[in-house]
Amino acid sequence: MSRRPIIAGNWKMNNTKAETTELLTALKPLVADAAAEVVVCVPYTAIDTAASIIKGSNIKLGAENVHWAEKGAFTGEISAKMLVELGVEYVIIGHSERRQYFGETDQTVNMRVKAALAAGLKPIICVGESLEEREAGKTEEVVTRQTKAAFDGIGKENIENTVIAYEPIWAIGTGKTATAEEANATIKVIRDTMAELYCAKCAEEKVRIQYGGSMNPKNAKELMAQPNIDGGLIGGASLKAVDFSQVVKY
Ligand code: PGA
Numbered sequence: 584m585s586r587r588p589i590i591a592g593n594w595k596m597n598n599t600k601a602e603t604t605e606l607l608t609a610l611k612p613l614v615a616d617a618a619a620e621v622v623v624c625v626p627y628t629a630i631d632t633a634a635s636i637i638k639g640s641n642i643k644l645g646a647e648n649v650h651w652a653e654k655g656a657f658t659g660e661i662s663a664k665m666l667v668e669l670g671v672e673y674v675i676i677g678h679s680e681r682r683q684y685f686g687e688t689d690q691t692v693n694m695r696v697k698a699a700l701a702a703g704l705k706p707i708i709c710v711g712e713s714l715e716e717r718e719a720g721k722t723e724e725v726v727t728r729q730t731k732a733a734f735d736g737i738g739k740e741n742i743e744n745t746v747i748a749y750e751p752i753w754a755i756g757t758g759k760t761a762t763a764e765e766a767n768a769t770i771k772v773i774r775d776t777m778a779e780l781y782c783a784k785c786a787e788e789k790v791r792i793q794y795g796g797s798m799n800p801k802n803a804k805e806l807m808a809q810p811n812i813d814g815g816l817i818g819g820a821s822l823k824a825v826d827f828s829q830v831v832k833y
Contacts, residue, residue, distance in 0.1 A: 585788050588807065589746060589814035590831045591622035591645060591707060592821025593675060593795070594629075603629040606824055607636040613828035615641060619814065621831050622673050623821070624707070627661055634670040645673035648681060649704065651694035663702030674699050675816070677733065678709045679752045689732035696733055700741050707746045707816065708733045709795070710773065714753035722751075723772050730776045739781050743789040747773055748816040754796025756818055760806075766794045767809035774811055800829035807833045 598606060603625060614621050624645035625633045634644055650660035666674060676699065677692035692708065699706045710729035712722045726749065737745075749770050751761050761769070770792045778786035794806050795816030806812055820826040 586791050586813045588619040589622065589791055589793065590617075590619045590833075591624055591673065591675075591746075591748075591793065591814070591816050592827055593624050593647065593678070593816055593818050594626060594821060595647070595680070595818060596626060597822055598626065598629055600629055600632040603632045604636060606822070607633055607642070609824035610828060611637065611640050611642065613824055614831045617641065617828075617831045619831055619833075622707075624673065624675050630666070630669045630671060643672050644670055645675065645707065646671050647675050647678070649674045649676065649695055649699050651691065651698040653698070663698050663704050666704060667702050671704065673705045673707055673746070675748075676706045676708050677729075679711055679750060679755060683752075689729060692729075692733050693735050693737075696737060696745070700737065700744065705744045705746065707748055707793070709748045709750050709816070711748075711750040711752050711755075711796075717751065717753065722769055726769060726773050727776050730773050731780065734777075734780055739785060742777070742781055742785050746791045746793060746814070747777075748793040748795045749773055750795035750816060752796075756797070758797050760797045760802055761794070763802075763805045763809050763812075766806060767811050770794065770809075770811040798830060800826055800833075803830045803833035 622643045622645045646666050676695045681687040696706045710726045712725040716725050777790045791813040793814040793816045794812050798815040799820040
């Protein structure tokens with residue numbers, strides 16, 4: 584199996600530079616021998632600090648968003664080139680909090696994915712249904728639509744440089760997790776969509792799909808044992824070094 588597990592922390596709007604130093608200094612030795620790929624996606628203001636602390640370690644650096652334009656009159660935004668200059672490798676795109684609170688759409692997700700890939704960043708593309716959509720039986724339809732839109736116009740050569748995170752919105756920060764079987768089944772739908780868009784072999788061998796939503800040291804092992812789950816996007820549990828390291832070493 585060539586899909587190496589990838590566990591990424593999503594710090595959201597947490598951690599000052601001082602807190603970043605403390606957390607990553609504690610985390611480094613705890614995950615030094617991890618088999619999974621380890622990523623921390625940190626706020627823009629902590630990127631420089633994080634980069635200097637994880638230098639030479641197995642922890643990789645990620646950002647939480649990126650603008651689609653190369654540069655220009657976009658007050659408050661950050662370009663892919665700016666992130667690359669700071670040593671960022673991964674970037675979360677289309678997180679449900681951005682879709683919900685900041686007007687992110689399928690179309691802007693796709694624009695950001697294109698800009699990130701063009702600059703050499705690896706997007707972590709988030710998809711997932713709301714509780715209302717799940718209850719209406721629309722989960723498959725929603726994740727299929729979001730996946731197709733995110734990859735519109737993206738060539739096959741980019742597939743191994745992208746990660747998809749399936750995050751049911753109702754499971755984020757709520758303590759509710761999808762059961763491992765539910766998560767696996769929906770991730771299978773996403774993988775099948777990628778097979779349809781690209782090819783069955785690449786979807787099987789190259790497309791890494793994470794689960795996200797209240798994943799923690801207690802449920803990580805069961806989730807990671809599912810055949811289609813290749814990793815996790817971890818919010819709350821990524822803010823504590825010990826908890827995050829336990830998820831990393833599920
Ligand atoms: P959570 O967040 O682990 O706190 O539920 C996950 C995410 O939003 O990426």
